[in-house]
Amino acid sequence: MEITRNVILLFLSNIFLSQVPVESNLIQNKLENILNNNVTTRFTRIVGGSNAAVAQFPHAAALFLFLKTGESFCGGSIIHDQYILTAAHCLDDILRIEVQAGTLNIFQGVPRYRETVQPSHTRQHHQYDSDTLRNDIGLIYLMRPIPFSPAIRPIALPSRVTATSTFQGMLTTVIGWGRFEDAKQSLSDTLQFVRLPIVQDRQCTTVYNQFYNFFDTRTNICASGSHARSTCNGDSGGSMTIDTNGRPTLIGIVSFGSSTCEGGLPVAMTRVTAYLDWIAANSLVRC
Template identity: 35%
Template sequence: MAFLWALTCLALASTVSALLCSSIGCGVPLISPSVQYSERIINGQNAVSGSWPWQVSLQTRTGSHFCGGSLINENWVVTAAHCEFNPSSHVVVLGEYNLASQTEAVQVKTVSKAVTHPNWNTYTLNNDITLLKLSSPAQLGTRVSPVCLAAANLVLSDSQQCVTTGWGRTSTISNAPASRLQQVSLPLISQSQCQQYWGTRITSAMLCAGGAGASSCQGDSGGPLVYQSGNVWTLIGIVSWGSSNCNVRTPAVYTRVSHFRNWIDQIVAQG
């Protein structure tokens, strides 16, 4: 699979949707993903259609995918600031699996406002996070539902296995994005290990994963890095930046969601 380096449902009746969400909560796909934590190829594998129901595609109004994102409730999506989402020219597409398909029952949503973190730095790529408020609520159901957010005090162990998903490049020799949603498993690595690769560019607002034979690449930016505890998936990272050639031996860098949990809650509460 590949990252966009800063340099990737049938809607149920509202009553049924509400019952589904109240009974399931966040982070529990109704269609189970199939994850092998031994994947060691750059482009991972095709995801099971509908198994990552919080994954969204950010697209131009003419239908070109350029970044990913994650649905965190029926009204809000989180993505990377460097994706530079523009509400006047971009849309959020929910329930997508195959970008080449014209028959999927996707939800195409305009955005009423994009809120980028006030300390976002385009040069250091620090604080790489933007919240998108949908103009109308997502219709939650089998193929569209929110991911859980990492708690502000979440402590993750080094080597924790995680999964990232997106439609980014699937080859180091081609710029073509994936048609079907891809997934790849990656281990977290410590800040000190990551700094061996990237030096002082790594801040407390970032976390690192990969470098063990798999990667993401251009086109995945803004998308999720999640881990599973029990049957619940939690968003811990947002695809931010990494090596320009998607080197599978170099760790990728993600926005650390726990670091921004209080800010996210504040913006969402303000509406």
């Protein structure tokens, strides 16, 4: 049976690259592009989360993005005093980035630990495809090292012995300043965190591969969303971590999911273990 244009449009309107949109008509334009050119949509994504405490997630970086089409926002993870790891789609069409580290509330005055740093340049994965969301990982190179403090510290990367691990059934922590409910159009003032379990890949492939193979089991991790807890608009590039012997370890980067934050659909993360060689080759980080 032929699938109508409206049915496809309705389905794809629920798929997003969790980056904050700058203009509402951009969403419709992107959806039209999907139908005409197989281009994926740029939307935005923590629902049901809790406020983080000062220095609870010292690796968190707030990325203020200045684009050709306006302003946007993403998250990132400090992995070295000169490198921020984020989603590649956060680095599309950027003119300038402002990186804030040690930030808890992004709209308050300068707190005790905040550091604002300008990047020297950025790098998207050489095989990143904005049409399919494959290899959705990128690096931000900073002009100067970020001084570490109790509220600013790098996150550990996974060891190579976990490269083939599925992490299924593990409970993760995902953070971000994204929208905390569908009705809210603005970002959360305060950094949020939510606990999400990793589920079987088929839960994501069932949802996101109906019309196109967005979810790649080799390079993505599937996290369970619920009607009460999930990621939402503005959380793109943020971290998914697990506890490894009492130390948080970065295993995922928020990539894409449902534009209906409270819809209960699963969330796709970039699988960090798949990119340890790329990170090592493009930075001073040993992994």
